[in-house]
Amino acid sequence: MNPPPSRPPGKTGAFGSGAPTIHDVAKAAGVSIGTVSKALNDQGRLREETRVLVRETAARLGFRPNDLAQALHRGKSLTVGMISSDSFGRFTMPIMEGLEGYLAGEGISVFMCNATDDPERERLHIEQLLGKRVDGLVFTSRRADRRPTADMTHLGVPTLFVYAQSHDPMAACLLPDDQQGARDGVLHLARLGRKRIAHVTGPDRFEAVVLRQTGYLQALQQSGIDNYHMLLNGPWLETWGHDAVAQLFDHGGERPDAVFCGNDQIARGVIDALRERRIAVPGDVAVVGFDNWDVMTMATRPALTSVDMNLRGMGKEAGVRLMAMIRGETFTGITRLPCSLAVRQSCGATSAT
Known part of the structure; x- marks a missing residue:
């Protein structure tokens, strides 16, 4: 019967764990424990060949320094x-x-x-x-x-x-x-020739909702189309976007030719509801969302333009x-x-x- 293969130095490890120790590295490299510590922590005055020897030996043995001990040592x-x-x-x-x-x-x-x-x-x-x-x-x-x-x-x-x-x-x-992002999204719609831009968004108890509403109103004023605005608040849900379309198109007044939405879920609900009414997107109504969440933007038809928070x-x-x-x-x-x-x-x- 052949004898079992010998193990590399240190593989038995302290406490029988099989993990090599700093003592094993020092013995295999033929240096002191202090030299191993200096080489692995890049401290002290050592010859470069000694540092290389210690590091190569540690890597060969699979030695992993104690992270907490090293943290205490180097701060x-x-x-x-x-x-x-x-x-x-x-x-x-x-x-x-x-x-x-x-x-x-x-x-x-x-x-x-x-x-x-x-x-x-x-x-x-x-x-x-x-x-x-x-x-x-x-x-x-x-x-x-x-x-x-x-x-x-x-x-x-x-x-x-x-x-x-x-x-x-x-x-x-x-x-x-959020304010800048909303302003840029609405200005983009205005530059595309949209004159009646509605805003369907989330609950106004959220700071982001208030800031995006402010950006929306700023963009309307900056574009000279502040004679029309329709702002609707509801939950951050796709179903709210769907329901909001009824409020936008069934009230008997001027219908929007664009909808800027407070998030992409709302925007997807808006687009689905418009499709059900045979209102073309973007031909009749353009839609822009907020978040640029690819799960929503790329699954929406047509693909959704959206403000990206980066x-x-x-x-x-x-x-x-x-x-x-x-x-x-x-x-x-x-x-x-x-x-x-x-x-x-x-x-x-x-x-x-």
């Missing part, structure tokens, strides 16, 4: 925590992609937790992330309104709100410029700012980032005008 864990209350991920995932994509280039990983609008759960996530010595925290939500949050004054790490607001007016927040770009900007905060810079208050317009067939144009 940085190279990790960031992200806590979201957006259980569906509709807004959080694009932000996460932008944030993670930028931070990866800085050698930083992101831990993501879901608080589901539960303050106690959020508090526990904060404690757990701080226990892992994260270098910063990012909070996101499914709505950008101000909301109660855990006490952020004694966290000891840079903290940033993205598509979310804290009750603390000094907290650093990144939000979409959430991935917002996530990237969050990464830029968080890195600056980690390096000692300070940001406070709200910064609104510009929206853009994704033009498709529903407005009657194939490119931005």
Whole structure:
């Protein structure tokens, strides 16, 4: 019988776990434990060939340094925590992609937790992330309104709100410029020759609804067509968009030749209701939505023109700012980032005008 194959040094590991230790790396490389620590943490005065030897030996053995121990040693864990209350991920995932994509280039990983609008759960996530010595925290939500949050004054790490607001007016927040986005969407319709532009949107208790309504009215005034406006508020639902069409077309007055919608779900309901009435989109009525949610925009017929909040770009900007905060810079208050317009067939144009 052949003897069992020998294992590489250290594969038995401490405590019989099979994981190599720093002692195994030092023995295999023929150096001291202190030299291994300096080489792997890029510290101390070592010859370059020694650093290379230690790192190659560690890689060959499959040695993984204890992340927490390294964090304590260098004062940085190279990790960031992200806590979201957006259980569906509709807004959080694009932000996460932008944030993670930028931070990866800085050698930083992101831990993501879901608080589901539960303050106690959020508090526990904060404690757990701080226990892992994260270098910063990012909070996101499914709505950008101000909301109660855990006490952020004694966290000891840079903290940033993205598509979310804290009750603390000094907290650093990144939000979409809803007013600018709505204004640009309505101006686009006006430039296409639409003169009677209605606005069907969500409940006016939301800050985004109020800001988008303001942008809508500003665009009408700027276009010289403020003699007509029809503004309808309802739930953030496709069924509301469908029902709103009856109010727009059955009241006996002038009918709109365009509808600017507060989100893409409402816009899809509007388009379906117009089709049922044999009202052509965009021939008779142009439609523009808000959010540029591809699940809705590309499934709508015709494909839906929509205001894009640029959430991935917002996530990237969050990464830029968080890195600056980690390096000692300070940001406070709200910064609104510009929206853009994704033009498709529903407005009657194939490119931005």
